[in-house]
Amino acid sequence: MDAIKAPNSVEGPHAQHGDLSVVRGAAPRANHVVEGPHAQHGDLSVVRGAAPRANHVVEGPHAQHGDPGVVRGAAPRARMSASLQALTSAALAIPGMAQAADIETDYLYSRYEEGDLPAADSASGRASERYSIDSHLFRVAGVVGAGNVAADLTVESMSGASPWWVQPGADGRPVQVMSGASIEEERVDLQLSYAQPVGVIDAVAKLGYSDEDDYQAANVGFEAQYTPPGAPYTLSAGIGYSDDRIEPTEGGSAQYPDRIRSADKNTWTSYAGASWILGPQTVVQGVFGYTRHDGYLTDPYKRAYFVASAGTVPESRPDGRQIWTLSGRLRHYLPALSAALHLDYRFFRDDWKIESHTLELAWQQRIGEAWLLSPSVRWYSQSQAFFYAPYYADFRDDGFASSDYRLSPFGAVSARLDLKRSIARHWTVGAGIEVYEASGDYAIRSVDVENPGLVDYTSLQLRVGYRFE
Amino acid sequence: MKRVAAVMAGAALCLLVGCSAQPVQPWQRGDLARPEMAFEPDPLVASYRRHVQFSKEAASGGTTLGGGGCGCN
Amino acid sequence: MRSRGAWLGALLLPVTALALDVGDTVPDLAAQDQSGHIQRLQDGRSRVLYVDFWASWCAPCMQALPALQQLHARWRAAPSATPFEVLTVNVDTRRQDARRVIDRLGLELPVIFDPDGLWAERFALPAMPSGYLIGPDGRVRHVQVGYQADAFPELERAIASLLEEDS
Numbered sequence: 001m002d003a004i005k006a007p008n009s010v011e012g013p014h015a016q017h018g019d020l021s022v023v024r025g026a027a028p029r030a031n032h033v034v035e036g037p038h039a040q041h042g043d044l045s046v047v048r049g050a051a052p053r054a055n056h057v058v059e060g061p062h063a064q065h066g067d068p069g070v071v072r073g074a075a076p077r078a079r080m081s082a083s084l085q086a087l088t089s090a091a092l093a094i095p096g097m098a099q100a101a102d103i104e105t106d107y108l109y110s111r112y113e114e115g116d117l118p119a120a121d122s123a124s125g126r127a128s129e130r131y132s133i134d135s136h137l138f139r140v141a142g143v144v145g146a147g148n149v150a151a152d153l154t155v156e157s158m159s160g161a162s163p164w165w166v167q168p169g170a171d172g173r174p175v176q177v178m179s180g181a182s183i184e185e186e187r188v189d190l191q192l193s194y195a196q197p198v199g200v201i202d203a204v205a206k207l208g209y210s211d212e213d214d215y216q217a218a219n220v221g222f223e224a225q226y227t228p229p230g231a232p233y234t235l236s237a238g239i240g241y242s243d244d245r246i247e248p249t250e251g252g253s254a255q256y257p258d259r260i261r262s263a264d265k266n267t268w269t270s271y272a273g274a275s276w277i278l279g280p281q282t283v284v285q286g287v288f289g290y291t292r293h294d295g296y297l298t299d300p301y302k303r304a305y306f307v308a309s310a311g312t313v314p315e316s317r318p319d320g321r322q323i324w325t326l327s328g329r330l331r332h333y334l335p336a337l338s339a340a341l342h343l344d345y346r347f348f349r350d351d352w353k354i355e356s357h358t359l360e361l362a363w364q365q366r367i368g369e370a371w372l373l374s375p376s377v378r379w380y381s382q383s384q385a386f387f388y389a390p391y392y393a394d395f396r397d398d399g400f401a402s403s404d405y406r407l408s409p410f411g412a413v414s415a416r417l418d419l420k421r422s423i424a425r426h427w428t429v430g431a432g433i434e435v436y437e438a439s440g441d442y443a444i445r446s447v448d449v450e451n452p453g454l455v456d457y458t459s460l461q462l463r464v465g466y467r468f469e
Numbered sequence: 470m471k472r473v474a475a476v477m478a479g480a481a482l483c484l485l486v487g488c489s490a491q492p493v494q495p496w497q498r499g500d501l502a503r504p505e506m507a508f509e510p511d512p513l514v515a516s517y518r519r520h521v522q523f524s525k526e527a528a529s530g531g532t533t534l535g536g537g538g539c540g541c542n
Numbered sequence: 543m544r545s546r547g548a549w550l551g552a553l554l555l556p557v558t559a560l561a562l563d564v565g566d567t568v569p570d571l572a573a574q575d576q577s578g579h580i581q582r583l584q585d586g587r588s589r590v591l592y593v594d595f596w597a598s599w600c601a602p603c604m605q606a607l608p609a610l611q612q613l614h615a616r617w618r619a620a621p622s623a624t625p626f627e628v629l630t631v632n633v634d635t636r637r638q639d640a641r642r643v644i645d646r647l648g649l650e651l652p653v654i655f656d657p658d659g660l661w662a663e664r665f666a667l668p669a670m671p672s673g674y675l676i677g678p679d680g681r682v683r684h685v686q687v688g689y690q691a692d693a694f695p696e697l698e699r700a701i702a703s704l705l706e707e708d709s
Contacts, residue, residue, distance in 0.1 A: 108513050112521065139513055152516065206534065221534040230668065232492055240534030269534050275508070280497045285508060287532045327531040329508055333500040335635075340505040348528035356528035364505035372505065382527050406527050418514065432514060438525075455525055461514065495670045496633040496662040502599040 103142035106428075108463040110135040114160070114455050121452035123167060123175040130178075130455070131160035142468075147196030154189040163453035165303040165312050166390045166403040174390035174403075176452040179301065187212045201226050206240070217244040221269075236287075237272040248300040258314050265295030273327075281333040289325035297321055304401035305391040315402040317387070323350040340364040342376075354407070356382040357444060374418040381411040381444040390449055408451035411442025418461075428465035434458070508532075561666040562674065566682050568593075569664040575652040576644065581629055588678040590704045592628045592697075595662055595672050598639040602689035603671040607647055609694065610673075614651060617698075622705040624678055629654065631661050633670075673697075677704050 114130035122128050134157050141150040161178040169175040191208035206221035221240030227233070244265050251261040273287030297319060303312040330343040342362035349355050362376035385407035387400035395401070414437070420430035438454040440447030493501075500506065509515050523529040562568070572582035583593070594610055596603035610628055617626040631654045632640040644653060656662060665674065673686035675697065684700040686693060 106513050108517065110517055135517065137513055137517060152513075154520075219534075223534070238534050242535070267535075269530060271530075271532060271534075273532070277493045277498070277501060280493050281500045283501055283506070285532075289531050291530055323530065325528075325531040329532070331506050331508065333503060333506055335500060340503065346528070346531045348531070350527075352527075354527045356526075358528065364510060366505065374505075374511075380522075380526060380528075385527070406525065412526070418511070420511075434518070436525075457521075457525075459521065461517070463513070494659065494662065495667050495672075496595065496597065496659050498670070499597055499599045499633070499635055 103140065103468040104465065105141075105468070106137075106139040106463065106465040108135075108137040108139075108461055110137070110459055110461045112457060112459040114457045117176055117178060117453070121176050123169065123177045128176075128178045129160060131158060131162060133158045144194075145196075147194055150193045150195075152189075152191040154187070156187040156189075158185045158187070159183060163302070163405060165305050165315075166452060167305040167312075168307065168391055174449060174452050185213055187215075204238075214248050215244065215246055217242055219243075232277040234275050235272075236274070238270065240267075240269040242267040242269070244295075246296060246300060251300065260296070260300050260314075263296030263300070265293060265297060267294075268292045271325075275329075281335065283331050285327075285329045287325075287327045287329075289323070289327065291323040291325075293321040293323075295319060298402070299404060302402065302404055304389075304403050306393075306395060306401075307391065308394040313401070315404065316400050317385075317402055318352065318400060321350055321352055323348065325349075338366040348382075352407070353386040354382055354384065356380070370422050372418075372420040374420075376416045376418075378414045378416070379411070379442070380413075381442065382409065383443075383445065384409040390451055403451070403453075405438075405451040405453035405455065408454070409443055409445070409447045410438050410440055410451065410454055411444065412436060412438040413442055420463075426467050426469070428463075428467075430461075430463045430465075432461040432463075434460075561668050562664075562682055562685075564682050564685060567680050568674070568676050568682060571661055571664060573654045573656070573661075575629075575654055577652070579652065581652055581654055583629075583676070584680050588624055590624055590626045590678060590701060591676045592626075592701075593665075593674045593676065594628065594630045595633060595665070595667055595670065596630055597633045597670060598643045599634070600670045604643070604647070605691075606671050606673070606689040607643075607649060607651075609689075609691070611647075611649065611651055613694070613698070613701075617701055617705075620705055624705055626701060626705060628652075631656050633657070633659055633662050675700055675704070677707075 110133075112131075112133040112135065114132065117128040117130055119125055119127045136155045138153040139150065141148065143149075159182060161180075161182055164177045164179045166174045166176055187210065189208065189210040191206065193204055193206045195202065195204040197203070202225040204221075204223040206219070206223070208217075208219045210217045210219075219240060219242035221238060223236065223238035225234060225236040227235075244267070245262065246260075246265070247262045248259055250256045251259045253259070269289070269291045271287050271289040273285060275283055275285035277283050298315055298317045300314070302315045304315045305312050325346055325348045327344070327346045329345075330341075332341045332343075333339075334341065340363075342360070342364065344358070344360040344362075346358040347356070348358070358378070358380045360376060360378040362374060365373045365375075367373060385402065387396060387398065388402055388404070388407040390403055390408070392401055414434055416432065416434040418430065418432040420428060422428050435458050437456045440450035440454075504510055519529070519533065519535075523535070529535065568583045570582070570584045572580055572585075575581050583591070592610070592613075594606065596607060598604075607630070610630070614626070614628040620626060628651050630649075630651050632643075633656050634640040635657045637655055637657065640653065640655060643649070654661065665672070669687050671686075671689055674682050675684035675686070677683045683704060684697060686697055
């Protein structure tokens with residue numbers, strides 16, 4: 001009996017010559033499609049020993065190296081993609097959407113502007129301009145070898161005045177003193193990530209560096225995700241480390257003799273969580289996080305006011321901080337409306353005695369095939385750090401002091417609207433706007449004395465994306 | 470009391486989202502696979518917002534590793 | 543507390559449906575394909591049939607379909623008395639999603655629309671995509687779970703040996 005051969009094998013440029021000593025003399029030499037630069041050489045150790053060498057396509061993150069002994073029903077599960085969003089995907093063991101060998105590029109411009117400090121809250125009695133930031137974000141993501149690579153570059157320029165210290169006003173109510181000179185700063189931040197399946201785990205490695213005139217930070221991280229075969233849940237965990245250096249402008253200068261010259265801090269971050277499919281339209285996630293900061297955690301530019309001495313000294317915070325968070329996320333799809341409901345909650349607590357709640361509700365509305373409209377609202381509340389005060393009657397025994405509004409008790413609400421449109425398969429354009437308002441009134445517990453430096457801001461985003469196929 | 474509350478919350482959630490004891494089969498995951506159902510559908514905007522919030526609020530982190538400087542004036 | 547245990551159990555238990563496996567006889571299912579032809583799994587003809595389940599939202603399925611189309615093109619002309627056929631089953635709930643893929647890929651293979659997952663349920667797919675090679679006797683000879691390009695030689699050897707057996 002003659003061997004049956006596939007009559008029209010395609011010999012691509014990368015086609016390999018098959019070994020002719022094949023199974024029972026009968027298997028065809030099959031050159032699989034060799035379509036792209038990612039074609040891999042096939043595994044030679046195949047079942048029944050005498051298999052042909054076959055070229056096969058490895059087109060994207062979804063093409064997995066099969067177990068050679070796959071034949072009889074006992075095949076491995078369809079492996080999840082090691083997509084860059086692997087750890088944020090609700091899909092759980094759902095093959096991702098990214099297509100083979102695509103390169104996605106995105107550019108986002110953002111204008112961030114803080115509202116003026118009102119005259120009533122200002123020590124000078126005049127309204128004062130605050131901060132504004134222009135940000136340019138570039139993102140490139142694509143397939144490299146068996147994994148996915150993404151690079152995120154941020155270039156920001158910041159300018160304006162920032163809160164310096166808080167002192168009692170004429171009626172004893174705290175008023176804000178702003179930094180005199182206008183600050184001009186640049187920040188460049190590059191974050192790289194590489195995602196690849198390692199055995200049954202989808203792993204992501206991260207590396208980043210951020211540089212400002214007075215601040216450098218280098219960070220590394222590792223994340224992993226695992227879905228047991230056939231299970232309706234996915235486990236994920238991550239650990240990261242950041243090494244930061246602060247060199248304040250004019251530290252120790254004649255003008256600012258009590259400002260430090262330089263200092264270091266480092267941060268360990270970790271999280272572990274699980275997501276469950278609750279139904280064909282519903283998935284939830286729970287994540288526990290632990291973070292530990294060590295080193296110089298003080299803001300070197302800020303000062304605290306003491307009534308006893310009628311003067312200010314540099315603020316001072318503990319040199320360690322431990323943080324615990326508990327986060328929950330819900331995603332629910334409403335097929336009748338072509339919309340998805342997002343609900344995010346985070347509980348935060350640290351050993352500076354700050355407790356915080358964050359609740360965010362978002363709606364993702366598809367309109368036709370091209371448009372995506374996404375309104376969202378966010379509520380945030382925090383209690384104060386144990387050593388915080390708007391200003392101090394006298395020195396504390398522990399020596400700590402900070403009047404930073406970030407450590408004060410407050411709440412904030414923000415509303416956001418995003419609109420995205422895909423054009424002709426390759427292009428995406430979009431815009432977004434967010435309005436944020438902080439106030440003692442929005443805090444979960446009533447705030448006796450509101451910090452005068454609380455911030456309101458508006459931010460506007462414009463973006464464009466292009467996908468190479 | 471707390472335990473009862475947790476069970477009630479779980480049951481309420483279940484009613485709300487219509488979850489059943491039936492596992493969701495591989496071929497029934499089309500809606501879950503939609504991009505707008507991702508935990509983070511827009512990583513670019515999400516990372517930008519995280520950075521802004523991180524520099525204006527005491528609380529940060531939770532489901533990500535963070536990293537990337539301060540910009541905190 | 544027992545009810546809560548059951549609830550948790552339902553959330554944690556892996557899917558343990560009885561999946562159609564090698565050696566099993568395929569269910570006797572029939573449906574119209576996209577061109578209006580009746581496709582029946584046990585139609586009494588002697589043929590080697592590959593049944594592939596796919597969805598528009600499943601990226602590896604999108605990779606598997608063109609590869610299957612080429613596989614079919616290579617093997618349908620094989621000098622064997624037994625024909626080799628490929629049947630695909632789409633499990634999208636909205637038919638226009640499936641149509642878009644059929645147009646984009648220029649898919650010429652027959653497609654059964656199974657929006658309610660009736661076929662998928664009878665096969666008890668372990669994952670997406672899943673493919674089943676069915677011999678002339680109506681029995682499953684090979685199950686392809688997921689899309690692995692380097693698992694295709696296995697599949698082709700199985701096809702070759704089936705066509706051989708029957709010729």
